[in-house]
Amino acid sequence: MTTFFLILTRVMAILARIALALSGIGLVLMTAFIAWQVFGRFVLNDTPTWTESVSVLIMGWFIFLGAAVGIREGYHLSFDVFLYLLPDRVKKVLHTVSDLVVVAFGCGMIGYGVQLADATWPTTIPNVGWSGGTAFLALISGGVLLVLFSLERLARRAAGLVTARFGEVELPDEDR
Amino acid sequence: AETMLRSSDTHPDGYPTVEAVKYMGKLLEEKTDGRLGIEVFHSAQLGEEKDSIEQTQFGVIDLDRVSLGPFNNIIEETKVPSLPYIFRSIDHMHKVMDGPIGEDILKAFEAHGLIGLCFYDAGARSFYNSQKPIMSMDDLKGMKFRVMQSDVFVKMVDALGGNATPMPYGEVYSSIQTGVIDGAENNWPSFESSGHFEVAPYYTLDQHLIVPEVLVMSKKTWDKLSAEDQAAVREAAKESVPYMRKLWAEREAASEAKVKEAGVKIVSDIDKTPFIEAMKPVYDEFVTSDKLKSLVERIQATE
Amino acid sequence: MEYWILFGTFTFLLLIGTPIAFCLGVSSFATIAYLGLPPVVVFQRLNSGVSIFALMAIPFFIFAGNLMVRGDIARRLVALAGAAVGHFRGGLGQVNILASVLFGGISGSAAADASAIGGLMVPQMKERGYDADYAVNITVVSSIIALMLPPSHNLIIYSIAGGGRISIADLFTAGIIPGLVLALSLMVAAWIVARKRGYPLEDFPGIRAVGSLLLSATPGLVLVAIIFGGVRSGVFTASESSCIAVVYAMFAIFFLYRTMNFEQFRMAVSDAVRTTAMVLMVIGCAAAFGWLLAFLRIPTQLVEFMRDLSDSPIVILLLINVLLLILGSFMDMSPLIVITTPIFLPVAMEFNVDPVQFGIILVLNLGIGLCTPPVGTVLFVGCAVGKMPVWDVVKTIWPFYLAGVFTLMLVTYIPALSLWLPSLFH
Ligand code: NA
Numbered sequence: 027m028t029t030f031f032l033i034l035t036r037v038m039a040i041l042a043r044i045a046l047a048l049s050g051i052g053l054v055l056m057t058a059f060i061a062w063q064v065f066g067r068f069v070l071n072d073t074p075t076w077t078e079s080v081s082v083l084i085m086g087w088f089i090f091l092g093a094a095v096g097i098r099e100g101y102h103l104s105f106d107v108f109l110y111l112l113p114d115r116v117k118k119v120l121h122t123v124s125d126l127v128v129v130a131f132g133c134g135m136i137g138y139g140v141q142l143a144d145a146t147w148p149t150t151i152p153n154v155g156w157s158g159g160t161a162f163l164a165l166i167s168g169g170v171l172l173v174l175f176s177l178e179r180l181a182r183r184a185a186g187l188v189t190a191r192f193g194e195v196e197l198p199d200e201d202r
Numbered sequence: 203a204e205t206m207l208r209s210s211d212t213h214p215d216g217y218p219t220v221e222a223v224k225y226m227g228k229l230l231e232e233k234t235d236g237r238l239g240i241e242v243f244h245s246a247q248l249g250e251e252k253d254s255i256e257q258t259q260f261g262v263i264d265l266d267r268v269s270l271g272p273f274n275n276i277i278e279e280t281k282v283p284s285l286p287y288i289f290r291s292i293d294h295m296h297k298v299m300d301g302p303i304g305e306d307i308l309k310a311f312e313a314h315g316l317i318g319l320c321f322y323d324a325g326a327r328s329f330y331n332s333q334k335p336i337m338s339m340d341d342l343k344g345m346k347f348r349v350m351q352s353d354v355f356v357k358m359v360d361a362l363g364g365n366a367t368p369m370p371y372g373e374v375y376s377s378i379q380t381g382v383i384d385g386a387e388n389n390w391p392s393f394e395s396s397g398h399f400e401v402a403p404y405y406t407l408d409q410h411l412i413v414p415e416v417l418v419m420s421k422k423t424w425d426k427l428s429a430e431d432q433a434a435v436r437e438a439a440k441e442s443v444p445y446m447r448k449l450w451a452e453r454e455a456a457s458e459a460k461v462k463e464a465g466v467k468i469v470s471d472i473d474k475t476p477f478i479e480a481m482k483p484v485y486d487e488f489v490t491s492d493k494l495k496s497l498v499e500r501i502q503a504t505e
Numbered sequence: 506m507e508y509w510i511l512f513g514t515f516t517f518l519l520l521i522g523t524p525i526a527f528c529l530g531v532s533s534f535a536t537i538a539y540l541g542l543p544p545v546v547v548f549q550r551l552n553s554g555v556s557i558f559a560l561m562a563i564p565f566f567i568f569a570g571n572l573m574v575r576g577d578i579a580r581r582l583v584a585l586a587g588a589a590v591g592h593f594r595g596g597l598g599q600v601n602i603l604a605s606v607l608f609g610g611i612s613g614s615a616a617a618d619a620s621a622i623g624g625l626m627v628p629q630m631k632e633r634g635y636d637a638d639y640a641v642n643i644t645v646v647s648s649i650i651a652l653m654l655p656p657s658h659n660l661i662i663y664s665i666a667g668g669g670r671i672s673i674a675d676l677f678t679a680g681i682i683p684g685l686v687l688a689l690s691l692m693v694a695a696w697i698v699a700r701k702r703g704y705p706l707e708d709f710p711g712i713r714a715v716g717s718l719l720l721s722a723t724p725g726l727v728l729v730a731i732i733f734g735g736v737r738s739g740v741f742t743a744s745e746s747s748c749i750a751v752v753y754a755m756f757a758i759f760f761l762y763r764t765m766n767f768e769q770f771r772m773a774v775s776d777a778v779r780t781t782a783m784v785l786m787v788i789g790c791a792a793a794f795g796w797l798l799a800f801l802r803i804p805t806q807l808v809e810f811m812r813d814l815s816d817s818p819i820v821i822l823l824l825i826n827v828l829l830l831i832l833g834s835f836m837d838m839s840p841l842i843v844i845t846t847p848i849f850l851p852v853a854m855e856f857n858v859d860p861v862q863f864g865i866i867l868v869l870n871l872g873i874g875l876c877t878p879p880v881g882t883v884l885f886v887g888c889a890v891g892k893m894p895v896w897d898v899v900k901t902i903w904p905f906y907l908a909g910v911f912t913l914m915l916v917t918y919i920p921a922l923s924l925w926l927p928s929l930f931h
């Protein structure tokens with residue numbers, strides 16, 4: 027690998043690890059919040075009213091961050107039966123088309139996410155008090171990572187390096 | 203009609219609001235010589251109220267029938283008719299919303315990309331529960347009531363001494379049944395159609411909330427219409443209101459009869475004065491600006 | 506034309522291997538753009554589609570399942586099942602099925618079930634002289650039981666896809682009898698095949714051995730009791746039960762069994778995040794796709810089409826089942842639930858099928874699809890644990906498919922199988 031790819035892979039791997047770590051912390055926090063909601067209602071007879079909305083916001087973060095990492099690690103569900111029938115050269119072209127499609131969708135997540143956040147910024151989330159626009163920050167951040175990880179795939183494929191795919195190849199350990 | 207306007211509603215087919223908008227579509231077709239009609243997407247097919255509001259603002263759908271509740275955090279003026287005990291009765295609400303105050307509130311939608319067309323009825327909301335007949339505020343103390351995810355609802359139940367428990371609507375039936383919560387609050391038709399009366403056989407007509415519903419049009423769609431068609435839309439909407447009220451009254455009576463026949467115990471002679479007095483902290487918290495204060499005073503001054 | 510763009514783009518992207526989530530999202534995007542509507546609605550539906558409280562059960566159950574497998578709870582349940590039914594004909598096959606009943610009630614996920622129980626059972630079965638294909642066949646098909654027994658997160662997905670107005674508690678309760686009927690049918694199939702192939706009986710290890718294995722598996726079994734008992738006694742709601750499952754699993758693993766260190770815990774968390782993101786991204790994008798289906802009035806048109814086709818509910822239900830079995834052999838379960846529920850549920854309801862019963866039909870039907878080629882996640886997992894080529898497994902799997910389809914027909918045409926148990930709670 028050239029120095030460029032060494033650095034690129036290092037940076038992307040760190041980004042993916044941060045995204046996964048944040049998502050994991052989110053999952054554990056969510057567990058704590060909902061457990062607290064049950065405890066408050068059943069034991070204290072004073073139901074916390076913020077837990078539901080805050081947990082839903084957290085869930086958005088780990089779905090969109092996790093989905094972006096899924097592009098890099100290739101764990102999204104896909105239909106690969108048809109591809110088995112094709113020669114490798116054609117397969118590579120089709121994988122590239124797929125990645126470009128994902129880049130486009132990621133750009134949409136960013137652009138339209140900003141539009142949605144902007145439109146809902148003056149509103150507030152009931153019983154939490156935060157701006158309604160915060161509900162779209164996860165979508166935007168996920169979009170950014172989605173685009174970065176897809177571009178990394180395109181670059182790697184162009185350079186003849188492996189890109190991970192569901193049910194097919196995994197990213198080599200040193201690149202994860 | 204040549205152009206079918208798409209209208210969203212979260213209620214099922216046959217519900218008074220759904221039928222009223224269909225009726226409005228018929229009127230509109232006559233008034234515009236078949237240029238405009240309305241197609242109603244009922245049962246939340248296009249999304250829940252919060253989402254359909256945004257879709258209307260973006261111009262994806264043309265019309266939207268929503269409760270005023272979801273607008274509370276978007277349009278300040280809608281907070282006032284959503285306050286507990288702001289209206290003395292359904293008649294009082296009709297007088298206010300049919301008059302200049304209602305017009306002022308409808309006008310407030312325009313700054314948010316929407317054209318307010320008319321108000322519909324949603325009856326009065328009251329508490330029901332699985333435990334005991336509620337005869338006074340003391341009986342409410344410590345009981346867990348499901349409320350919508352809304353600041354006003356939570357503060358209101360807290361101010362009455364209950365334990366406000368936000369929860370998705372779909373889980374309410376089994377939650378009352380199993381005892382996760384003691385009850386919820388709603389109007390006659392929802393109390394009946396949700397089946398909640400089967401598990402919560404005590405209904406106290408404290409009528410804490412009389413929140414009207416509103417029909418809005420996307421400003422993007424509105425701006426594309428000729429002045430003549432705009433006028434037709436406004437007229438047809440206004441003319442659908444008496445029709446809607448008639449359907450609503452029939453629906454309410456049918457639900458009431460069905461619930462009573464099932465043996466639900468109704469408390470209708472409750473003294474509302476302590477409930478009204480207990481709302482002071484709620485008003486203090488939500489009626490903050492001079493605009494809102496004057497709106498409250500004007501409503502209270504309406505005979 | 507818009508139909509062609511929607512389904513054409515979707516099919517094209519699906520065939521070239523684009524992740525299913527993005528097939529749904531991008532085909533919706535293309536159609537909206539063609540219609541000249543603001544594409545922002547696609548991303549609003551995506552965001553709203555995953556911002557639903559009840560969906561939280563999915564990460565929680567996946568997380569709980571991961572904790573159980575890594576924390577050794579799954580292995581103890583299999584050992585218990587072995588002691589209890591190992592002495593029947595084709596013993597270990599029966600054990601495999603009973604283990605699915607016990608563990609399925611906890612994991613609620615067919616893939617988790619196949620990897621956890623298959624990973625433990627298949628090597629044992631091979632060692633004792635069972636053919637590998639038989640071991641894998643049973644592992645694969647019996648994992649469908651997990652989808653039927655509470656808590657099944659797929660039933661939660663169905664409830665949401667059906668507009669969020671179908672009671673999750675009722676769905677959970679409704680799945681129990683069909684799940685047990687499926688287990689019974691599979692046990693009969695396993696018995697017949699075992700007799701034909703002359704498989705051995707295991708020795709009954711004695712009541713004391715069963716007792717001690719029961720003791721060791723008790724904390725795992727208690728979880729099932731806590732989830733179901735907690736929901737039915739009013740401590741928490743059906744969707745909150747998933748969170749309690751996680752809290753209890755952590756408690757059992759860290760304090761009772763002491764079988765997990767921090768590194769394993771971290772792995773369980775990351776795996777749960779990965780799986781959840783994969784499933785929920787599909788659900789979010791399917792919300793955009795579903796919005797377009799409604800906007801284009803496709804479900805309404807299909808209802809009218811089906812009504813013209815026949816006015817017999819028996820024929821219509823058969824038709825829906827065949828369509829779903831075909832779709833299910835090509836696609837995964839959760840995307841199919843979110844895509845097909847808004848289309849078929851109105852049709853079924855039009856023919857007086859209860860939405861709770863339809864949910865059980867749908868999940869069982871698509872569950873069978875998880876075990877069939879060309880796309881069958883559970884089949885692949887089973888083949889991977891058994892180190893068998895897919896084709897060799899599929900050649901001899903038909904008696905078990907037959908048992909599954911037989912149960913599906915029972916569930917389809919006998920509403921009481923699904924509806925009687927929940928009716929006791931009303
Ligand atoms: Na099994």
Ligand code: NA
Pocket residue numbers: 833834835836873874875876877878879880881882
């Ligand atoms: Na399949």
